[in-house]
Amino acid sequence: MLIDAEDHEADLIKEIVQNGVLAEAKRHATAWQDSLKSVATMTKPQCLVRAPNLIQRVFAHADSQEAEIVFSALEHDQWLASQGFDPHSNDSNELGVAVLSKAHQGQDSLFDAWSVGEQVRSLGAQMVNLPSGGSLVFDHNEAMTTVDVNSSAAIQGSNGDLALQINLEACEALATQARLRDLGGLLVIDFINMKSDLDRKKVFNALSSALKKDSAHTKISSFSQFGLLEMQRSRSGNGLQSLLFEECSLCQGKGFMSTAVGVADQIVRELVCSARNESVAAYTIKAHQAVISVLQLDLSDELRKFGNDYECELTLSPDTQYLQSDYDIVLA
Numbered sequence: 001m002l003i004d005a006e007d008h009e010a011d012l013i014k015e016i017v018q019n020g021v022l023a024e025a026k027r028h029a030t031a032w033q034d035s036l037k038s039v040a041t042m043t044k045p046q047c048l049v050r051a052p053n054l055i056q057r058v059f060a061h062a063d064s065q066e067a068e069i070v071f072s073a074l075e076h077d078q079w080l081a082s083q084g085f086d087p088h089s090n091d092s093n094e095l096g097v098a099v100l101s102k103a104h105q106g107q108d109s110l111f112d113a114w115s116v117g118e119q120v121r122s123l124g125a126q127m128v129n130l131p132s133g134g135s136l137v138f139d140h141n142e143a144m145t146t147v148d149v150n151s152s153a154a155i156q157g158s159n160g161d162l163a164l165q166i167n168l169e170a171c172e173a174l175a176t177q178a179r180l181r182d183l184g185g186l187l188v189i190d191f192i193n194m195k196s197d198l199d200r201k202k203v204f205n206a207l208s209s210a211l212k213k214d215s216a217h218t219k220i221s222s223f224s225q226f227g228l229l230e231m232q233r234s235r236s237g238n239g240l241q242s243l244l245f246e247e248c249s250l251c252q253g254k255g256f257m258s259t260a261v262g263v264a265d266q267i268v269r270e271l272v273c274s275a276r277n278e279s280v281a282a283y284t285i286k287a288h289q290a291v292i293s294v295l296q297l298d299l300s301d302e303l304r305k306f307g308n309d310y311e312c313e314l315t316l317s318p319d320t321q322y323l324q325s326d327y328d329i330v331l332a
């Protein structure tokens with residue numbers, strides 16, 4: 001059914017199946033065969049395959065020519081032996097780290113020495129800086145990811161050459177970030193406005209060629225009437241971002257949390273509700289210091305009136321263990 005279908009989505013799925021899934025299946029089949037061979041020569045129980053550790057995964061994902069050299073060197077027994085490692089060690093995990101550590105003799109950190117530190121840091125940011133002063137700003141929502149290419153304030157109103165240059169840099173950075181963040185689905189890219197069709201063509205070509213390094217399937221549209229470019233990418237499921245970052249537990253990724261005023265107001269409403277339903281002699285409110293301060297300073301009149309109306313005592317108890325959004329109303 002998919003093979004006969006004409007629409008783009010069916011095409012995309014077909015290509016993913018043909019290229020991605022088959023390649024992945026072949027890799028697993030080879031690894032399985034290798035494991036079977038090792039088992040045949042084993043005399044005592046030992047580890048056959050171990051998942052790559054963090055350092056190895058970072059290097060495998062990040063763009064670093066030196067790291068690539070080291071990793072391809074890992075494939076060569078001769079090179080390993082020359083570096084003093086046993087190429088037939090079963091612990092390829094430790095071997096990888098040992099090779100990287102040995103190859104790195106400097107004072108700076110391993111990540112910085114192999115020029116992946118900056119990339120690792122950029123994954124936690126919404127904005128990624130470009131060499132000529134521009135930046136990329138990533139925004140995720142349910143339907144798509146939008147990528148805004150910005151020029152810095154200093155170059156605004158300058159010639160079209162700089163706009164083109166920043167857009168071209170954006171293509172490289174976008175391809176890298178899409179891979180490291182493992183962005184999936186629809187991406188809409190708002191490049192800096194370009195007047196010439198030739199420049200738009202250059203940017204389109206630059207993005208196409210930058211995306212060739214990506215093993216995930218990608219597809220890009222031509223520029224829309226309003227200068228936007230759409231891109232579709234199939235998620236590979238093993239981006240570096242998910243390895244190093246997780247959703248903020250304070251705001252569940254929303255980027256917002258309740259203000260102290262909002263929480264204090266909620267507490268007063270809950271107190272009134274509770275007092276209306278049952279007779280309580282005393283309440284203790286446990287909350288973050290910021291919330292307690294609002295209750296003491298801004299809502300003191302309301303609380304005094306509440307105490308008089310319902311003939312109950314109120315104790316405010318700041319607690320450093322509480323997040324600003326959390327509180328407890330204890331009845332006595």
Ligand SMILES: [Zn+2]
Nearest residue numbers: 248250251255
């Ligand atoms: Zn947050």
